[in-house]
Amino acid sequence: MLLELKNISYGYTDGNKKRMILKDLNYTFEQGRLYTIFGPSGSGKTTLLSIAGGLDKTQEGQVLFDGKDILKMGLSKYRRNHLAFVFQQFNLIPYMSAVDNVTNVMHITDNDIPKPYKQTALNLLNELGIVESKAERSVLKLSGGEQQRVAIARGLATNVDLIFADEPTGNLDTETEEEIIKILYSLAKEFDKCVIIVTHSEKIAMHSDVNLALVDGKLMER
Amino acid sequence: MIFIKRALDYLRKKIGKTILLAIIFMVIANFIIAGLLIQSASNNAQENTRLTIGADIHYVMNFDKIFENYDKGTMSRKEAGKLKQENGIVISEVMTENGAPTYNNVNEVVNSDLVSSYYYSNPLTETVEVIEAYQIEKNASPSSTFNIVLYGGDTPIEFADGDMKLTSGELSKTTTSVVISEEVAKKNNLKIGDTIVVEYNDVLSSTVDIEHQITGIYHTNQEISSVENPVYLPQNKLYIPITVLKDVGLSETDFNNIIINQSTIRLKDPSDIDLYREEVSSRMILDYGMLDANDALYNSLVGPIESIGLITQIFVVSIIITGGFIVGLITALTINDRKSEIGILLAVGETKLKIVLQFILEVVVIAFIAFSLSLFTGQVLGENLSETLLDSEVFGDVEERPLQKFDKEFKTEEVSEAASMNISLNIKIIIQIFALGILLTVISTAIPTLYVMRFSPKQILTTRNS
Numbered sequence: 282m283l284l285e286l287k288n289i290s291y292g293y294t295d296g297n298k299k300r301m302i303l304k305d306l307n308y309t310f311e312q313g314r315l316y317t318i319f320g321p322s323g324s325g326k327t328t329l330l331s332i333a334g335g336l337d338k339t340q341e342g343q344v345l346f347d348g349k350d351i352l353k354m355g356l357s358k359y360r361r362n363h364l365a366f367v368f369q370q371f372n373l374i375p376y377m378s379a380v381d382n383v384t385n386v387m388h389i390t391d392n393d394i395p396k397p398y399k400q401t402a403l404n405l406l407n408e409l410g411i412v413e414s415k416a417e418r419s420v421l422k423l424s425g426g427e428q429q430r431v432a433i434a435r436g437l438a439t440n441v442d443l444i445f446a447d448e449p450t451g452n453l454d455t456e457t458e459e460e461i462i463k464i465l466y467s468l469a470k471e472f473d474k475c476v477i478i479v480t481h482s483e484k485i486a487m488h489s490d491v492n493l494a495l496v497d498g499k500l501m502e503r
Numbered sequence: 504m505i506f507i508k509r510a511l512d513y514l515r516k517k518i519g520k521t522i523l524l525a526i527i528f529m530v531i532a533n534f535i536i537a538g539l540l541i542q543s544a545s546n547n548a549q550e551n552t553r554l555t556i557g558a559d560i561h562y563v564m565n566f567d568k569i570f571e572n573y574d575k576g577t578m579s580r581k582e583a584g585k586l587k588q589e590n591g592i593v594i595s596e597v598m599t600e601n602g603a604p605t606y607n608n609v610n611e612v613v614n615s616d617l618v619s620s621y622y623y624s625n626p627l628t629e630t631v632e633v634i635e636a637y638q639i640e641k642n643a644s645p646s647s648t649f650n651i652v653l654y655g656g657d658t659p660i661e662f663a664d665g666d667m668k669l670t671s672g673e674l675s676k677t678t679t680s681v682v683i684s685e686e687v688a689k690k691n692n693l694k695i696g697d698t699i700v701v702e703y704n705d706v707l708s709s710t711v712d713i714e715h716q717i718t719g720i721y722h723t724n725q726e727i728s729s730v731e732n733p734v735y736l737p738q739n740k741l742y743i744p745i746t747v748l749k750d751v752g753l754s755e756t757d758f759n760n761i762i763i764n765q766s767t768i769r770l771k772d773p774s775d776i777d778l779y780r781e782e783v784s785s786r787m788i789l790d791y792g793m794l795d796a797n798d799a800l801y802n803s804l805v806g807p808i809e810s811i812g813l814i815t816q817i818f819v820v821s822i823i824i825t826g827g828f829i830v831g832l833i834t835a836l837t838i839n840d841r842k843s844e845i846g847i848l849l850a851v852g853e854t855k856l857k858i859v860l861q862f863i864l865e866v867v868v869i870a871f872i873a874f875s876l877s878l879f880t881g882q883v884l885g886e887n888l889s890e891t892l893l894d895s896e897v898f899g900d901v902e903e904r905p906l907q908k909f910d911k912e913f914k915t916e917e918v919s920e921a922a923s924m925n926i927s928l929n930i931k932i933i934i935q936i937f938a939l940g941i942l943l944t945v946i947s948t949a950i951p952t953l954y955v956m957r958f959s960p961k962q963i964l965t966t967r968n969s
Contacts, residue, residue: 336850336961360960361852372847376516377509386851388505419516435851 283442283475284310284333288342290498291328302328304498306342312442315469315476317486319503320495326479327447329495333477334366334445335359346443362391365436367465369448371428373420379406379431380416383438390439405434409464426457433464437472444468446478450485462488506853506861513865521869524833528873529880531826531943536874536881536936537888538819543932544885545812549805553773560768560776562604562612562623565793569603572791591705592625592748593762603791606655606745607759609766611787612794613656617779620657623766625745627651628734632700632712634693637686637738639730648734649687651701653745660767665724667737671695672719674742678750681715682742688720695720701741706751713750715743768794823943831947834866838952849960859952866944874940881936882928 286308292301302325310316320326331337333344335356344351351359365386366372373382383402387394395401406416409430411423420428429449436444446465450458466488468474478485486492492503514521572578582597599605604612604623613621629651636646652659658674661667672695674682681699688694695717703711725737733739749758770779776796783794838845848858 331961334850337959357849357852357854359852360850366850372843372850374509374844374847376513381512385505385509389848389851389853439851 282309283312283347284477285345285348286329286333286342286500287345289329289332289339289344290341291325291332291339302498303332303339306499308493308500310443310475310477312475313469313473314490315466315488316478316491316493317489318477318479318493318495318500319481319486324495325498326495329500330445330447330477330479334364334443336366358391361389362439363441364443364445365439365441367429367432367436367444367446367449369451371420371425371432371452373428373431373435375419375421377420378417379411379420379423379427379434382420382431383435386435386439390441392440394438394440402434402438405437406431409434410460424457425452426454426460429453429457429461430464433461433468437468442474444474444476446476446480448480448482449478450480450482458482458484506857507864510861510864510868513861514868520837524830524866525869525873527829527833528870528940529877531822531829532870532874532877532936532940533881533884534822535819535826535939536877536932537885538815538822539932539935539939540882540885540928541815541888542812542819543929545808545815548808549812550774552804552808553776553801560770560779560794560796562609562763562766562768562792563795564603564762565789565791569791591627592753594753594757594760595762596756596760598762598791599760601791602787602789604763604766605759606761606763608787608792609656609763612783613768615779615782617770617772617775617782619769619771620663621766621768622654622656622658622660622663623745623763624652624654624659625761625764627653627703627705629704630702631741632702634687634691634699636733637684637690637736638733639728639736643733646733648732648739649701650734650740652740652742653747654742655745656766659742661723661725662721667721667723667725669719670722672717675718676744676746677716677718678744678747679713679715680718680744682719682721683717684738684740685720685722686738687741688717693717701743703751706748706753711751713747715741715747823939827943827947830866830943831950834862834948834952835950838862845956846960855956859949859956862952863945863948866948867941870940870944871937874936878928878933878936 286306289303289306290301291303292299294300302323306329318326318329328337332339335344335351338352338356346354346359346363373379374385377385380399380402383405384398387398387402403413403416407413411427411430411434415423415427420431423431429452444465449465450461453461462482462485465476465478465485469476469490478489480486486503493500494503495501569578578597582595595603595605599607602608609621609623627650628648630647631649632647634647636649638646657663659667662669662674669682670685672682674680681701683693683699693699698714698716700712700714703713719742721742723737723740727736730736745761746758748761749755753761770776780794783789845858849855
């Protein structure tokens with residue numbers, strides 16, 4: 282088991298009332314598998330992803346990575362060395378080129394990355410369909426699909442085991458969506474990553490190993 | 504050190520913002536530099552003025568205080584009467600007790616590590632038997648009246664300053680020694696080793712004759728073209744150690760209570776004048792005496808310059824506060840625009856410290872360039888500002904006033920030159936400017952950055968994505 286969510290509870294204060302969106306949630310995620318999490322808007326999918334990905338602290342319960350509490354490990358260190366995010370809006374640093382966005386995280390992580398970083402990043406981008414001429418361009422000059430590939434390359438660049446994706450195809454056309462789904466699937470199957478995707482897309486669900494639904498603050502298999 | 508690369512990448516890619524911020528920094532920097540330059544120049548002008556006026560301190564009677572006490576009745580008519588005496592030796596125990604410049608007090612005042620040298624003297628007009636005084640007009644009736652300079656301390660000031668020069672012999676400490684001028688020696692056919700007899704009429708009620716041996720002959724550079732009484736000619740000064748008064752018949756107590764007419768104290772460091780005054784005041788009461796360093800002249804010259812220094816100090820502080828506020832506001836707005844970048848960097852595990860350092864570095868680089876360029880433009884601004892301020896405040900009244908340094912007349916241009924503000928950069932100012940610039944940027948950048956740092960990466964991303 283790579284990631285374990287133990288008794289996770291989280292709520293928002295609405296006036297005088299506290300509305301719990303995650304209630305004593307338990308689940309374990311394995312390496313080499315692709316998970317999808319479904320749920321209506323406001324059900325707490327993104328919150329769950331933020332807590333599991335160390336972007337936010339849980340109010341109750343524990344997140345264990347490889348059996349270790351991520352709070353004790355340090356959230357910053359957890360994010361730096363063990364996971365990567367792929368967001369719906371790509372979230373690339375706008376004043377950098379594609380390749381610089383990738384090498385930036387290589388410098389930040391403590392993991393061993395083959396040097397020279399730039400060549401490693403270019404190879405990675407090339408594998409994901411971004412040729413060198415495009416890799417040197419500002420990310421703002423790339424299409425949505427290309428930017429998402431760069432974001433995935435950034436996730437792979439730090440050699441982490443865990444990939445979180447929040448609506449990764451939400452801003453893409455159908456053709457590009459399929460290409461990105463293939464890439465995410467290959468991350469689980471060829472690169473032995475644990476890929477957890479929050480989505481509304483049934484196309485992604487078709488490729489996933491486990492389809493989960495967030496219902497009443499708990500994860501249930503569909 | 505990837506944060507350095509990110510900072511430089513940002514500056515290069517966002518060149519418009521970089522230039523805008525650099526222009527704002529240059530405006531602020533110019534005013535800061537101009538202010539610092541004027542402030543530094545005003546300090547230098549004060550020091551130069553002090554040096555030109557002279558760092559000599561004169562231990563003199565405080566007549567204002569004496570008259571005040573006389574009017575109040577706390578000083579006797581007899582004591583006050585003594586001070587009216589124009590020639591001769593005045594002895595007053597009351598003056599010694601109240602800190603007037605008596606022999607005892609002068610020696611007390613000069614007993615300080617800050618003092619480099621001192622000299623004091625009392626003039627006496629006495630007759631010297633047999634010899635004749637020097638006269639400018641050849642047909643003038645002969646005179647045997649001389650100006651006796653009873654001196655003590657180190658080398659007499661006229662000799663130390665080069666107005667008089669020993670051509671032979673020495674200024675001896677022996678009480679019966681005398682130094683005469685070349686003119687008097689020539690007129691009376693005197694040489695070193697010869698003796699003259701001085702009739703001391705003004706010391707005791709009776710006349711006392713003392714034989715003095717000539718130990719030195721001087722040449723004077725002081726020239727007086729005409730004088731009513733030849734006794735006032737510099738050639739007719741006879742230099743005799745003040746201790747001769749004991750030989751004349753003064754008791755040890757009376758000798759200690761002699762009022763000294765002229766005393767000059769020179770400090771090792773002229774800038775220590777105030778320190779020296781404080782030091783003396785801490786160990787003795789100076790009620791009827793005061794240590795004067797040409798203060799009235801100094802203050803009249805330096806007062807306006809000090810005002811300019813103070814104004815520029817307030818000006819610099821205001822600019823730094825206003826500048827810090829403006830730059831802080833700009834960086835706050837810029838950083839607000841970059842919330843998503845901060846969120847992304849936090850999401851990939853970058854530490855908050857390195858993100859803060861990146862933002863600070865970006866501003867520091869811009870500030871460094873702007874401040875470097877402003878070193879030149881700021882100097883020009885400073886020169887123009889100081890000229891305008893000085894033209895309007897200082898020299899209008901200085902040039903109309905004759906400036907006196909006791910018996911020596913100042914050249915107005917000389918003092919005005921000293922009191923002028925020379926605006927020029929030096930290493931101290933450059934360091935000050937860069938230190939202030941860095942302080943300004945660090946404070947103005949750190950505050951908004953830390954404000955953003957309070958958020959968790961999820962909050963930043965949620966805000967941006969919503």
